[in-house]
Amino acid sequence: xxxxxxxxxxxxxxxxxxxxxxxxxxxxxxxxxxxxxxxxxxxxxxxxxxxxxxxxxxx
Amino acid sequence: xxxxxxxxxxxxxxxxxxxxxxxxxxxxxxxxxxxxxxxxxxxxxxxxxxxxxxxxxxxxxxxxxxxxxxxxxxxxxxxxxxxxxxxxxxxxxxxxxxxxxxxxxxxxxxxxxxxxxxxxxxxxxxxxxxxxxxxxxxxxxxxxxxxxxxxxxxxxxxxxxxxxxxxxxxxxxxxxxxxxxxxxxxxxxxxxxxxxxxxxxxxxxxxxxxxxxxxxxxxxxxxxxxxxxxxxxxxxxxxxxxxxxxxxxxxxxxxxxxxxxxxxxxxxxxxxxxxxxxxxxxxxxxxxxxxxxxxxxxxxxxxxxxxxxxxxxxxxxxxxxxxxxxxxxxxxxxxxxxxxxxxxxxxxxxxxxxxxxxxxxxxxxxxxxxxxxxxxxxxxxxxxxxxxxxxxxxxxxxxxxxxxxxxxxxxxxxxxxxxxxxxxxxxxxxxx
Numbered sequence: 251x252x253x254x255x256x257x258x259x260x261x262x263x264x265x266x267x268x269x270x271x272x273x274x275x276x277x278x279x280x281x282x283x284x285x286x287x288x289x290x291x292x293x294x295x296x297x298x299x300x301x302x303x304x305x306x307x308x309x
Numbered sequence: 310x311x312x313x314x315x316x317x318x319x320x321x322x323x324x325x326x327x328x329x330x331x332x333x334x335x336x337x338x339x340x341x342x343x344x345x346x347x348x349x350x351x352x353x354x355x356x357x358x359x360x361x362x363x364x365x366x367x368x369x370x371x372x373x374x375x376x377x378x379x380x381x382x383x384x385x386x387x388x389x390x391x392x393x394x395x396x397x398x399x400x401x402x403x404x405x406x407x408x409x410x411x412x413x414x415x416x417x418x419x420x421x422x423x424x425x426x427x428x429x430x431x432x433x434x435x436x437x438x439x440x441x442x443x444x445x446x447x448x449x450x451x452x453x454x455x456x457x458x459x460x461x462x463x464x465x466x467x468x469x470x471x472x473x474x475x476x477x478x479x480x481x482x483x484x485x486x487x488x489x490x491x492x493x494x495x496x497x498x499x500x501x502x503x504x505x506x507x508x509x510x511x512x513x514x515x516x517x518x519x520x521x522x523x524x525x526x527x528x529x530x531x532x533x534x535x536x537x538x539x540x541x542x543x544x545x546x547x548x549x550x551x552x553x554x555x556x557x558x559x560x561x562x563x564x565x566x567x568x569x570x571x572x573x574x575x576x577x578x579x580x581x582x583x584x585x586x587x588x589x590x591x592x593x594x595x596x597x598x599x600x601x602x603x604x605x606x607x608x609x610x611x612x613x614x615x616x617x618x619x620x621x622x623x624x625x626x627x628x629x630x631x632x633x634x635x636x637x638x639x640x641x642x643x644x645x646x647x648x649x650x651x652x653x654x655x656x657x658x659x660x661x662x663x664x665x666x667x668x669x670x671x672x673x674x675x676x677x678x679x680x681x682x683x684x685x686x687x688x689x690x691x692x693x694x695x696x697x698x699x700x701x702x703x704x705x706x707x708x709x710x711x712x713x714x715x716x717x718x719x720x721x722x723x724x725x726x727x728x729x730x731x732x733x734x735x736x737x738x739x740x741x
Contacts, residue, residue: 252459256451256458257451263447264444272332275375289497291685292497292498
């Protein structure tokens, strides 16, 4: 049962990835990656994340 | 039912693969590691997925069905790959007679190296590197998820035997331990919450799956990966605390049979399983001493005729007292390559492995020079380094020298360097 379920999830993940790649190929950018998109700059992203966490407290 | 679902999936992905060489290439890499046939029991069990996608990728590349491909450009890694294949061809040609797997292994090496040599041509941007890594990780995480869940569901009683594609439980543990650093990298760099959750749970379940194999080598490999992760982490104390926490959880969850098995690591000299391996290493080195340039041929030490010929040879390890070897496989990537392709083959193989760390140094230097926007390259190079370290540690007691994943790591490290070089060049041209 676990095997069959994981097989379905695994195959769906690959199909989604391939459709995302097709979208990205059209523009040669990561814009179409959707759920598989990645962080460009982790340092900047972490700073932004920390700042957004602090902001409501200040308000 | 499974076969029907796989057929439906293939009907969806084959048209996609036919539209673009990179998609076909991704499927080639994914199919090679996921080993779908293992889980098929009906009419799809005999479908050669890997060959289909490989032929498609090569045809599409030949007919230029991907505008983003680059011209073939030799690099240090590609030259080393070429030397390795030429040497392997000579090894296969001048091998001992009656080696049942000589041609098969040589063919597999050629296929793996071909896949790797094409990587710099097709993986031409950061998003393509990310996608290729994701496809590799999805393929291997599938096995990690499966056995990890079974392990948790059984309260630690499930014993993972691995699948035929990888070999026995020890080979399976090695393959799984190698993917953990890559899962962690993807967890850190994924933007979507679902992807983050997926990669984090994959890493956790993969560790559980390694424990489920009851492989002592697998455990040592996990320790090597953990040590690397802590050493190169920016927050070492936090890393150490997390590591100690993980070890405590493992010791609490693991069944008694597992702890007893792991305890035998301390008594290697009294362990018949380990000493049996040393006995085979003697034979492998004896073959290399007889044929230092080309060795005995692929899997020579396992062939019945060669086994008998070198049965009592002491090779380079005569100072260790062992009994009559009861096992046939080489049980070490280093001794396997030594016996198969001689000291020269081992030298080329080691050059390939160590070249990864040399290229990693270049990648880190280039990434540092380019600023925080290229920090991902440095982190990916670290993850690949950790994965290869897992192979070098775990492989020390396994016959896994020609496993695809380390070759993919070699090519991917070179691809990152290639990309960083071209980015530096762009910056220089813009500055002028």
